[in-house]
Amino acid sequence: MVDGETRRDALLDAAVGLLMSRGYDKLTMVDVAEAADLSRTVVYRHFASKRELVDAVAARALSVYTVRWRKELGAEPRPGTAASIFGAAFRVVSDDPLLAAIATRDRDVFGRYLRDPDAAMPGPAGLGLLGQFLGAMQQVGAVRQGVDLASVAVVLDALTAAVLHAIQEHQGRLDGPSPEALIDTVTEMIDRMLTPEAPDTEAVLALIDERLGRTP
Template sequence: MARTENEDREGRILDAAAQLIAHFGYDKTTVSDIAREAGISKGAVYLHFESKEALFEALLIREMMTYALNWLALLEKDEAGGTLGGMYKSMLYALSDNPFMAALFRQDRHILGNYVRKPDNFFKRFQEGQSSSTRFEFVHRMQAAGALRDDLDPQVITHIMNMLAYGLVSMDGVIPAEETPELDDLIEGIAVMMDRALMSPDPTKADIGKQIVREIVDEAYQRYEQLEKSEQEQTEQ
């Protein structure tokens, strides 16, 4: 179905916001800057978004959805996508393809600025009632299914995964480019190490991870829909 003029304009606004915020950060990017980059008037931006905060949250949702769909697509087409290393490899490739999401993963204060200090920011609203992260939930369910060794605390495994991913998206500011291996080689190497260190030797467990990721992504989408419905009802009251 062809996109309407309003949808195209909204897409340009979000594209401009993603580019500017990834470079200058939330605090230093103004609605005027975004309008100028998108080639429209400031008033036209407010036809789509009532505030800079609302625009930023729409951008967050779009980029998170894009990232999740890309992650799932990479996972599904990878024959080894159901292992811990396969899941992690797909996640890292999806993350490396999205500079905005990489900045969010780092919790980059330059990018997020004062937004994360807001008591009702999107992250807090979305995670309300959740006791664990997506990666922890994946590890926990993989162990419960017998696909991962269970002699290590899932929190320890999750923390190691987070450390590796953070390093992947942050090391360019620490290690000179000439001393850094190709990104693909790094991601593939991390996946091999994780599978050899943590996966069950039982070959029948090698595809379980795909279904677990599908379940977790579906649950996250349902949680978002519930949040959106709840906030819409509050607005209408």
């Protein structure tokens, strides 16, 4: 007998495929049920609406992202620097079309969902939250003193979207820099802009793990 969690995952898997191929505006609960080989009744038993279904798709994707990002961060040459944090994020997100669509708020994928005030998909970190985290890094000695963090947050927010769009545009093309070369260049820029000579990277990793609820 198939349990509820397995059916829920099957519905989410089906929704991801349809969301990426058709977009939110053309997605229907009937289509999801058919793609998952389940009845429409089962769909509504788990999700009251299409918006709630996509909320769950995004929540699952971001939960998986967090685990993958922390693992990728540990593999960076200097984990705990601002460059490593963004580099790990670029590598994980650029490898997953759904995560890239979430990070860039792709209108072709999410359509009217992005204008729904009740949508629960977390927005971008936001300039305030990004600035606060950079401030915390600065306090522990991993970001240079005297840097205008509010301005840096604006630059990094715009840079993130631009890099991800460029990587998506590069797919299947032979001209232009490779995604890896682009990520390396951008992270070097971030490193030169923010990282002091002797950053306390261990303190940053401890800060990250505390926020992620991880134990040493």
